[in-house]
Amino acid sequence: MMKTPSFLLAAMLASPALAQGTDDCVGATPLTSGAAVAFDTTIATLSAEVWPCAASGGPDLWFQYTSTLAGGGLISFETCGSSYDTSLEIFSGACGALTSLSCNDDACGLQSTLTALAPAAGTSYFVRVGGYNGATGAGTLLATEIANPCTGPDDAFEDNDTCATSVAVPAGYYPGLVASTTDSDFYSITVQPSQYLSVSLVDEATVDLDLNQFDSSCNLVTTWFADGFTYQNVTGSPEQVRFEVFVNPAAAGVGCLSYDMNVRLAFDPDCSFPDAFEDSDDCTTAAAVTNGTYTGLSVEDGDNDYYAVTVANGETIEATIFFIDLFADVDLYLWDPNVACDTNVAGQGTGTGALSVGFSTTDNETVSYTNTTGASQNLIIEVDMFSGSGCNEYDLLVSDGTIGPGGIGxxxxxxxxxxxxxxxxxxxxxxxxxxxxxxxxxxxxxxxxxxxxxxxxxxxxxxxxxxxxxxxxxxxxxxxxxxxxxxxxxxxxxxxxxxxxxxxxxxxxxxxxxxxxxxxxxxxxxxxxxxxxxxxxxxxxxxxxxxx
Incomplete structure (x- = not known):
């Protein structure tokens, strides 16, 4: 199987009328933060509004969300875990005079996520859910309010506001950090000769936080307009690397953004020694995990890793693997074993029956799924070494809350x-x-x-x-x-x-x-x-x- 590098396909939604959504903007179904809503577009119609993404779109449904955040913040919308190739679009304004704010086709596998700024309580948006290039199906739409972190205290690394005051951090996972348009965060770490440094950001608005990399004298090396970077020390001596997390100026008005940061140091991977979860080599021998971060894991071609999780009804599970794609390409799958399980049986990539797939050619992968079955589900996370890629090391982050990292909270x-x-x-x-x-x-x-x-x-x-x-x-x-x-x-x-x-x-x-x-x-x-x-x-x- 050849793998196509990930990119955003231009695709967006239209809207039909169903009990779980309305066919037109007028009378759009209201959404509540944290409550996943089931929808089905198979008998919906295509709205008159032209999709700015989603290759002409597909039959769509309309929803409306009104913020309750007194101090302002962000509102995220997602269809992760839905059964077909969805698309999402957010509008401001009133029915008949709508302004399209953003549109997304693929974000979590073939499903969609979008984030909007809510300056104050009472801010309303219209959301339409559709499909890519005529696709229809059933799924869930989840709205989540994210309180403005500017209203709370600074994180514990302050004041790390300049390159000269960079805070030294060891490799690890750092939750609950805050950056703003007027207050960037600076960090430093020592990278040994031939060692790789990988920095990844987990944030609520993934297009808004970027990174600058500096040398030990605070000279700018490069700007990474992404949620992470990988760097190898080829100087032959230990090297101090400084880096800045900043709010992209294009995100004007956002103010503050909360984020988690994962910092990894790694040499070329050595998979000759089993990690702590071996032998979890298929869906029947999957190792049980709960919320948390699991470090120092490894996967190799012909020996995928499997983890068992239980997701309560109404909850959303999110799993992320942090790895350096330069070493070898790793993918992530979430399975319901009662339907399908294991890439060795179902095949690799999308269209395998998996609930959610992380399948790209970049560092890190994420899967997400909301359980709306009415009962708890026992699911399987599979870490898959893409065919012929060799071996790689990774960290695994699991959370089953509906509001980002940290479990149900x-x-x-x-x-x-x-x-x-x-x-x-x-x-x-x-x-x-x-x-x-x-x-x-x-x-x-x-x-x-x-x-x-x-x-x-x-x-x-x-x-x-x-x-x-x-x-x-x-x-x-x-x-x-x-x-x-x-x-x-x-x-x-x-x-x-x-x-x-x-x-x-x-x-x-x-x-x-x-x-x-x-x-x-x-x-x-x-x-x-x-x-x-x-x-x-x-x-x-x-x-x-x-x-x-």
Whole structure:
């Protein structure tokens, strides 16, 4: 199979009338943030509006979204996981006098994503869902509000506002960072001779953040108008590389953008030693994973990797692999094993029956899918070495929330490194539905054989080094502590702790609190730590969950 390099096909949507969408702009079906809506365009008609993408488009349906973000922010729309080649278009204005803002055909496999700026609550957009070149089918449309990060505290790396004040970072995954049109972020890292540096950004508006690369004296080397870059040190000596994350000037008016950053250092891959998940060599032997980042993995031709995940009804799973395509080309698939599974059986590329496919010739791949079946689904993630490509190393990020990295919540607030040399990371799995009462918190990357517990509040905050701590407190207001019987835990030899949360018994200074639909709880972990000056404490990052 020959592989065509990825690019945006010009393709967009039109609109028909169904219960899950309206055939015309007038009477468009309203959308709610975080609630996936099923649609079916097979009996829809093609709207009069000409598609600016999607090769003349296909029968389409209309929806309307009105922002509830008091402080402004972004609204994303996606059809990831739908059953056919979709397209999306966003409009401002009124029916009969619409202005097309943006159009997308392929973003997550053959499905579509778009992001719009919402300056204030009450901002309305019309969204039409169609198909590429006449394509029709069933799918889901998900709208997600992304609060303006300018209204919250700076991330923990500030002030890294100039090349001269670049913050040194080791290889790793850094969630909850913030850049703005007036406040770029600068970082530095040492790259050994012949070593490769790969920097990847995971952001909510993928066209808006770009990177500048500098040498150790802050001379500009190159500008990368992309969400990442790969660089090899060929100088023969250790080299300090500095780089800037900035908001593209073409995104005027966006203000601030939140992002996660993955930094990898790698030599030419050596796949002669199995990684921690072997032997997960087919769909029946898939290794179970939950939300989190899994590093130091490898895949080779003839020995693909398989991971099993459970996705609750109404939730969206997103999986990303970070790798350097220069070494070898790797692809990503998400399967429902009850329908189809395994590229060795179904074949490679699109049209294989996979729920979502990441199939390009560039660094990194992502798959995304929203479960609207009415019940939990057991799915398979396959990391596939494209035929004849050899072997490669990769990191895997899995999240099953509807609002970006961090599980069923939104990751925020950058943690400081602890005595392990890295930072701890909190995730939440389960369901955001209050009646289900199914939430489990987990923290990884903790010092071994140390004590820790979880804390909670309905208000986010940011306090550096409270009471002499080595970490950052990401909560304020009425902070509760999970210090009841069995809740103060030892990290043991795994460096992690986890806790099932009773949504009707959230601790607080004045007693337990209950949870109702519409409530938001912010969670963090506190733990014992050590430093060069003696015993201390530290914190993980935070995760925020909006319950339904």
């Amino acid at each position: 939104t990751a925020y607030c950058t943690p400081n490194a602890n005595s392990t040399g890295g930072a701890s990371s909190i995730t939440a799995v389960g369901s955001r539905i209050v009646a289900t009462n199914d939430v489990t918190l987990s923290v990884t990357g903790l010092p071994l054989l140390s004590f820790g517990f979880f804390i909670v509040s309905d208000v986010q905050g940011f306090v550096m080094n409270p009471a002499g701590s080595s970490g950052n407190l990401c909560l304020t207001g009425a902070i509760g502590r999970y210090v009841g019987p069995g809740q103060i835990q030892n990290t043991g030899t795994s460096g992690m702790i986890s806790l099932g949360v009773n949504l009707q018994a959230i601790p607080g200074p004045m007693g337990f609190r209950t949870t109702a639909a519409g409530d938001t709880w912010n969670f963090q972990a506190w733990h014992r730590d050590s430093s060069a000056t003696g015993p201390t404490s530290n914190f993980s990052n935070g995760t925020s969950i909006l319950f339904q």
